[in-house]
Each structure stands twice: as structure tokens, then as C-alpha cells.
Amino acid sequence: MTALAIWTQFRVNRKTRLLRYNLRMRYLVRARVKPGCKAALLEAIETGNLGEGSVAGGEYLRNMNDARLCPDVTARWVEVCYCRTPLQEERPYWEEYFELTKVQDAHDRKKCKDWNGQEPWACGECDCTLRLECKLAAKGKPFLEALRGGK
Numbered sequence: 001m002t003a004l005a006i007w008t009q010f011r012v013n014r015k016t017r018l019l020r021y022n023l024r025m026r027y028l029v030r031a032r033v034k035p036g037c038k039a040a041l042l043e044a045i046e047t048g049n050l051g052e053g054s055v056a057g058g059e060y061l062r063n064m065n066d067a068r069l070c071p072d073v074t075a076r077w078v079e080v081c082y083c084r085t086p087l088q089e090e091r092p093y094w095e096e097y098f099e100l101t102k103v104q105d106a107h108d109r110k111k112c113k114d115w116n117g118q119e120p121w122a123c124g125e126c127d128c129t130l131r132l133e134c135k136l137a138a139k140g141k142p143f144l145e146a147l148r149g150g151k
Helices: 003-007 038-046 059-066 091-095 130-137 143-149
Strands: 025-033 075-081 098-105
Touching: 038 143, 059 075, 059 130, 059 143, 075 130, 091 098
Parallel strands: none
Antiparallel strands: 025 075, 025 098
8 A cells, every 4th residue: 555545544533533544444254265266275375475465465374374164164254454445455365266255344333442533543452353353263163274174
């Protein structure tokens, strides 16, 4: 993301009238591996090439390490995204291997201290999705394990 793009994402908080920028948002991503893409996805993960060229860098590999394969055969993970549009930067990299079936806020924005103006920059070290991530970790099985088994 260019410096100009970052600066254009500043906005004025309605309650405090302070100019602020929401650094991070977290999204719960649900996706299915596209037919015929399992082997290529696994290779991209194992070689560290997944997301190569993206400013998100190693975030893709972290997401795959944390992802869970759920009973409905969707992989699910919590994605940290810095873009104004959800997964704007990441979407082309994910869509090479996945059909993104649902991308939603991973937490209630009304309760987000940064979003509602209670604590500017709170998202920088936020653990707002910790409960969701723990709950997700107990669902299904590790996505990478399933991907390796279905090679």
C-alpha cells in the first residue's frame, strides 16, 4: 500500500472529532480450496511462496498455520487486514487457490475501542478476537494437516 493510499484512509471520528486511522481490522474468513488446487497450495505453503510479492508477506503462512478445516469443508481463519476494503490486498493471492465463501468482521465494531473512539490506535495490540480464535482452534482439524493428508 502506498503512502498516499494510507493517508487517504484517515477519517474523522464522529464522537471525538479527532482525525484517526484504524490500523487493523480482523476478519473471519471462510474459504474452500478450488478443485485441482490442493497440490499447488500445499507447495506454495511449504516453499514459503504463498503471497509472494504482497505487502502482507508472512501473514499468509501464519493464516494457513492457524486455519482450521471445518465439517462443512471450509477452511476458516482470522485475517488481519490493513485495507479499507476487506482483503483488498490479499484477495488476489487467496483467490488463486480458494473460493472465498464468506468474509465478515471477526468482532463487533461497536465494541472496538479504536473504532468507537474510546481508545485511538487500540487495534495495534488488540486481542479482541482471542476468544474467537480459541473457539476456532477447537473446531474441526488443522487445515494444513488435512491438506497434507489429501495430497
